[in-house]
Amino acid sequence: MTTMKHIERDEQARAILRGNDRGGYTVPTAGLYPYQWNWDSAFTAWGLATFDTERAWAEIETLMSGQWPSGMVPHILFHRPDPGYFPGPDVWGADRGPIPSSGISQPPVAATMLRAVHESAPNEARLRPLFAALKAWHGWFMKWRCDGGAIFITHPWEAGRDNAPDWDEAMAAIDPVGVGEYTRRDTSHVDASMRPTKEEYDRYVWLVQQGRGHGWNDAEMAPVLPLRVADPTMTFILLRANRDLTALGLELGEDISELQAWTEELRTGAARLRNPETGIFDAINLATGQHTGNVSNASYLCWYAGVDDGTMLSHLDAAFAHCRYPVPSHPSGTDKFDAKRYWRGPTWAFMNSMIGRGLNDMGYDDMADRLRYATRDLIAEHGFAEYFDPLTGDPAGGGMFSWTAAVWLAWASPSVEGD
Numbered sequence: 001m002t003t004m005k006h007i008e009r010d011e012q013a014r015a016i017l018r019g020n021d022r023g024g025y026t027v028p029t030a031g032l033y034p035y036q037w038n039w040d041s042a043f044t045a046w047g048l049a050t051f052d053t054e055r056a057w058a059e060i061e062t063l064m065s066g067q068w069p070s071g072m073v074p075h076i077l078f079h080r081p082d083p084g085y086f087p088g089p090d091v092w093g094a095d096r097g098p099i100p101s102s103g104i105s106q107p108p109v110a111a112t113m114l115r116a117v118h119e120s121a122p123n124e125a126r127l128r129p130l131f132a133a134l135k136a137w138h139g140w141f142m143k144w145r146c147d148g149g150a151i152f153i154t155h156p157w158e159a160g161r162d163n164a165p166d167w168d169e170a171m172a173a174i175d176p177v178g179v180g181e182y183t184r185r186d187t188s189h190v191d192a193s194m195r196p197t198k199e200e201y202d203r204y205v206w207l208v209q210q211g212r213g214h215g216w217n218d219a220e221m222a223p224v225l226p227l228r229v230a231d232p233t234m235t236f237i238l239l240r241a242n243r244d245l246t247a248l249g250l251e252l253g254e255d256i257s258e259l260q261a262w263t264e265e266l267r268t269g270a271a272r273l274r275n276p277e278t279g280i281f282d283a284i285n286l287a288t289g290q291h292t293g294n295v296s297n298a299s300y301l302c303w304y305a306g307v308d309d310g311t312m313l314s315h316l317d318a319a320f321a322h323c324r325y326p327v328p329s330h331p332s333g334t335d336k337f338d339a340k341r342y343w344r345g346p347t348w349a350f351m352n353s354m355i356g357r358g359l360n361d362m363g364y365d366d367m368a369d370r371l372r373y374a375t376r377d378l379i380a381e382h383g384f385a386e387y388f389d390p391l392t393g394d395p396a397g398g399g400m401f402s403w404t405a406a407v408w409l410a411w412a413s414p415s416v417e418g419d
Contacts, residue, residue, distance in 0.1 A: 047406025149269025
């Protein structure tokens with residue numbers, strides 16, 4: 001990649017983040033996602049920290065400003081009305097926080113990204129209240145989403161991997177009776193073949209209706225949750241985030257004993273996710289106790305969480321062998337693989353960045369470089385799409401996407417290391 005080419009990409013990435021800025025928060029992309037999404041926003045802060053640290057701090061502060069009294073940070077904050085979006089705040093009926101929001105959370109990458117922002121521009125005065133807020137959020141996960149140390153989801157949107165095969169069995173058990181008519185927004189912006197099916201979406205909406213019926217009350221919902229799937233995404237990301245939050249707490253002189261106890265509990269949960277028959281890390285349907293048997297890109301977040309594993313290295317090597325642009329969200333050549341349908345095959349640059357950082361942490365620098373360079377080529381050749389066909393690199397989903405731009409600036413660009 002020529003110096004001029006990557007400098008142009010750097011400028012394009014910064015322009016995308018500025019263009020998606022709505023004043024204190026960034027939307028994932030214009031039109032398709034008009035609000036502040038939780039983990040998108042945290043990744044965006046990571047990218048912003050490479051050229052505008054003030055905005056990076058503000059991004060996380062705005063995200064945490066929507067925190068509920070319970071400690072939960074919603075997966076969507078509806079800062080401004082947008083009547084065309086579905087499901088909007090009127091559908092969620094979630095009024096437990098200071099800002100209209102959804103009623104579920106999302107993978108808690110914020111502490112990890114906050115640590116990166118703080119390292120770029122140390123600011124103890126801004127860090128201290130965010131530390132307290134993030135600790136309360138992590139505590140919410142441990143209280144309401146933890147089963148033997150593994151973090152489970154109650155809605156596929158909570159995992160951020162909406163239509164991944166990991167949820168197929170649990171979702172199939174749901175009869176979305178009475179869901180009613182609705183108009184999706186995503187398929188008016190993006191080819192329907194790249195999105196979840198109508199049958200999947202009916203169940204998504206039904207689950208929202210169930211939560212609303214219980215007033216999004218954690219204690220009331222806990223005994224009757226229709227979906228409980230222990231998730232590698234959640235478990236590995238929270239384990240990593242908890243360690244990063246602990247490091248920030250040490251710097252601040254805070255009591256970290258509770259964080260350390262959570263870390264040990266999450267280590268136990270991470271071990272539970274190893275499938276005894278295959279050796280891979282996969283999801284567990286807690287209704288049946290059965291592992292789902294799927295190798296997903298979330299399976300490779302083990303190293304990001306600080307869990308070393310040789311079995312997953314062999315699977316990652318196979319992903320490189322079968323895909324020009326790994327890591328696919330589901331392995332190519334399997335019956336559930338769909339190269340362009342959201343989380344059933346496409347490659348996601350932001351997931352690659354976490355996998356790559358984990359590989360570096362564990363000392364697998366050659367594999368980490370291999371993944372970083374493949375992701376660099378993918379974005380350089382095919383732009384800043386939401387996700388990509390792992391076989392051809394064709395862009396899919398939304399375009400001019402914030403977290404892809406952020407990952408380029410913070411991890412994939414040659415400018416990151418001057419190479």
